[in-house]
Structure formats: C-alpha cells, structure tokens
Amino acid sequence: MKSNSEGLIIDGVVAYIDRDNIDTDQIIPTEYLKSIKKFGFEDYLFDGWRYKDDGKLGITKDERVIDENFILNKNPFNESKILLTRDNFGCGSSREHAVWALRDFGIKAVIASSFGDIFYNNSFKNGVLPIKLEKKEIDFLFGQTQQKVLELSINLQKKEIIYGEKTISFHVQKHLIDRIIYGLDDVDITLKEKDKIFDFEKTRIKERPWIFK
C-alpha cells in the first residue's frame, strides 16, 4: 500500500468477475485447506476457474493447465490489487484461507454489493479491505470494465474510490479499517481487558455453574 500526504492508497488495475454468490469454496477449494500454514495460498486462488485441471496442495502454478480465458491469468489483471464482483461475495464456509489466498495473490481490496458475514470479518484481520457499494455503482464499474482496462484509486482514510473525475464514497466502520491501516492485533487489544474478563467469569461461575462443569 502506498501512502501520500492524505492517507493510504490502494490503486491500480481492477480485475472483475461478473457473478453473484461467489462462495469461499470457489475462492479456495477444500483440497488446499489441508495446509497447516497461514501463507502460500496464492497459486490456489479461484483454483477451479483458473486452471483446467484438478490441483493438489503443493503443486505449483507452473505445473498446472492454465485457463487463459480466466481474468486473473490475463495481463494486466494478473497484477491486480483490486477485485470487482457482485452480490454476496465470500458466502459459505468460514475458511479464513479464502482471505489468505486473496491476500497472498496480492488482492488488497474487494468491491462488491454485499459480502458473506464471516468472510467480511476475516478480511480485516488479514489486511484485505472489503468495500460494499450500491448495486448501481457496481453496475457502473462493470460497465467501465467493458470499455477499457479500469483503474481505480482507493483512499482508505477518506473512504473514497477515485475514478478520473468521479469520487465514490463507501462506508466501513472505523475500528475495522483501523485494523488494516495500523495492522492491529485483536488478541493484544482484548488482553488489555483481562481483569474485566476475569471478573465476568467469576460472577458467571457463581450464577451459572453448569456451564463450567
């Protein structure tokens, strides 16, 4: 991510997949969930669509049959940091591997009209920004992709997408975007409240003893 005097910027060419309900099984199929690592998922992103053969964990991109028609295999979209898609992106399984695969591929922002709840949450914890836009804005952006290679610039602090003369604002809760901007760790934040958790637990053990048996 770049920064300028006004804040952090994600910019560049937008890759797009014109589909609703892209579930996390499509973002990364179950086979790759066998990894016990948190990194190294870039070659398996959208595996079923990116390749014409069946993959296995450990087999790299170079050994696969690439589907040249899939957008992420085409220049310049293979370098995209921004993904544009439609409704309910990331629905389905809770696998955080879906976000890890996007992150490892280099995707820093996903623009969609809505997201699966668990995916949405997982994204902020891994530096991927999910941006919800109105359907008409999504339609507009898809329209632009049909005319040229669409390039956008996203300003995180201002919560704005800049496209030529046009500015599209988006809403995201401050604490969520702060997690991306400052790379905050949730465990550290919560452990500052340690005493409150202990006190709560003590009372609960007394009042609801059956929980603790």
Place this chain on the structure above:
Amino acid sequence: MKTLYDKLWEEHHVTQLDSGESLLYIDRHYLHEVTSPQAFEGLIKKNLKPWRLNANIATPDHNVPTIRGNNFNSESITDEISKIQVVELDKNCNKFGIKQFDIESNKQGIVHVIGPELGFTIPGMTIVCGDSHTSTHGALGCLAMGIGTSEVEHVLATQCLKVSKLKNMNVRFEGEVNENVSSKDIVLYLIRQIGTAGGTGCAIEFSGSYISSISVEGRMTICNMAIEAGAKVGLIAPDNKTIDYVKSKSFLDEDTFAQAKEYWKTLKSDDDAKFDKEIIIDVSKIKPQVTWGTSPEMVMNYDESIPTVFDTKEENKKNVELARDYMGIENETKLSDLTFDKVFIGSCTNSRIEDLRMAAEIVKGKTIAANISEAIVVPGSGLVKEQAENEGLDKIFTDAGFIWRDPGCSMCLGMNPDQLKPYERCASTSNRNFEGRQGYLGRTHLMSPIMAAYTAINGTIGDPYEI
C-alpha cells in the same frame, strides 16, 4: 421487549471496547483439525495458553477416511497431507490438555453432531467453532456461530469473541407438513424464498407451530442451514422437548440440572419483542425441495422444470446460465429427467439417528437402482453409528446395496477420500451444492434424506408420495 438473541447477548456481554465492538464471553469452543492449526501456532508464538481449558472440545472430522475398521489411528491415514492435519490436532490437544475425541474414540464424529449428543451443548450457551455450521447448536437455544481462524486463536487466548451485535430476524413456520416432507425441505424452501443473502447480518430465530412440533434433531437441521440463508446465527427457544433431550445427554448432577432448568425456561423472546424483520411461512403447502444449480437458493419443488435463461429475469440470467452449464443441464429439463450416479446420506445437516431412520424407512426391502454406482450412508458420530446398528438400520441399508461407513464429514466436502469424480451427479443430504464442493467438477443436488433414499432406489428424483 427483548428477543432471545438480545437476552443471550446481554447475558454474555463482558464489556464494550473503545472501537464500539463488544467482548462476548464464550462458554463453549469446538475445534476440528482444519481451522485450528494456524490458531494454535499463533497462540504458541504469543506464548499464551488457552484461557479456560474445559471450554474446549475437539474432534477430527473433515479429513478422516470413513472406511477405518478396527485399529485405525491418525497415522493410518494414507493421504499424507490429511494425516498431518489430524496428527497436528492430536499434538496440539495433547500439548495444551484439550479434551479430544480422537480418531480412535467411539465418540468421534462431526463436531456439530457430537457436541449436543455428548451433553457439551446446553441451552443458553455462547458457542463458537471455526466452522460456519456452528449455527446448528442454536437449535438448543444457544447463541452459536462460525468464526475464522484468527478468531479461533482469539477465543483460545481470551475466552471472548470481539463482535458487533447482529440484527434480529424472526422466521415463523406455521402449519402441518405433508407426509415425506422433512425439516430439510422446510429450510431449503426458506432459502428459496429469501435467497442465500436473505439473512446476512442477522440472527434468525425460528419459531411457530411447526418448530414446536418437530424433534430437536429436526430443529438442528434447520439451524444448521441458517448459514446457507446468509445468517451466522440461527436459534430456537428451548422448550420441554429441548430440556428432555438435554437431560438424556447430560453429565450434570441432578441439583445442578434442576437449577439450570429454571434458567433455561426464561430463554425465549418476549411476546412484545421487536424484530427487525419478520417472515411467516405456511409449511402445509411445501413440497419436497431439491436443488438444481450451484447455490442453495437454486432450489425448487421436486417435480418442477429447471429454469432456463428464457424464463429468468435479466439480472439473474448469467447466474442461471453458468449454473446450468456446470451442472450439465441441457435444453428444457425437469429434475426428474436427470440420471444420478451417486447418493450420499450424511453431513452435519442430516446424519443424526432420525435422518437415518427416515432414509431406512424408504429403503427397507428394496434395492438401489442399476445406474447408482455408489450409495453411502455415513453416520454423524460413533454414537449415532452404534445406535443405528442396534436398531438394525445398517442391515437395511447394506441389504439394499448401500455402503455403511464410519463417521466423518465424508462426501460433504472434497477433503477426504469420499469424493465425486468429474461430472458425476450426486443426490446428497449435505448443505452446499457449490462448484466442486463434493469433488472436482462433481454435480451436487441437495435434498432430504427421504428424497436421497428414494433417488437411490429409483435412480432418479421422483414422487416420494408413491413409495
């Protein structure tokens, strides 16, 4: 004034953080081998231990082969990568002292099946697991939801989850269902009505006369698929049935149980509770439901024609086209015209004893159709398996040509040896018909155990009333 969700939320609310989010105290945390290794790694790196050990219960389910027989252990898994994950769970549970029903245990099973049946899920709890179908446990009046791996680490380390409050949605199912219609059909019908994003951002409470009339197991099937309607949380107020169910599984002493019971009775939405959204569904007209496409919302009555791009609204044409293409559906076709290759009865949606009884009822004394190359029944847990065998269900299935397996997620997802081959068409009681979910290029049709059993015998989808 308060909904059940509001009450459970307040009961577990530890504090509000500066960010505006809340810390919710977590009573029960289930772990399995797929979404936990990176969380344990994080814990170790931070030099932390689980906050409260006895909150955690673990079991391997996703990767385990379902043909195991005797003397099988983690090391016996032939897929080297699957083995690493299962062995890693063993290691982590041993290292930290977490209770695990390991692959050798007769109580091992799908995490959402074993939790309630071993008495670890009881009403009023907050329950999380690194698995989206954690919503299942809501059927017992719990605030239960799926979380990601970072959150698994967070819950291990702090016994809390950092969350914002969801909206309240009420789905009331009223009326009596037709014969051969099960709770699976009801929840699929709901998804057809509201779509896979219909419950996004909501906790859905299921209520109404239909819910009261069905078993706790049937309720689990409904809450299980709340996530397929977009909702992280599905829940049902505990009633006498719930309490009887919990009592039969409980390891609590009499006094503690009696004390808990008084509290559980308070766990319901107030009469004047305000919901952000309310839906009423008359279940008496619902027919058996079967999916035709690659999203659970692509579902319809078993006797309908599959949508074509011509009878689809403009904005959905593309989705329909892609799904038809993937599913190998040509021309104008009815569901009943499709020929099936495999049948899978199992998964955390439909692998409990009641599901197996329903399927066995249909199968009894019959033989699977010639076009079905494989029909498998995979009990959800060691205890379900044992119970079914005591009732002779295994014999009914095997006599009909089904294969009777050991417990696990099995063909619900392509992580273990039970997978579809490319282009195979499967009648499945699981919950997701996503592309490749049951195996590379496999074609999944979701349905109830009754319809799956019928399809096994008949070779195609048909009228389950004629059986």
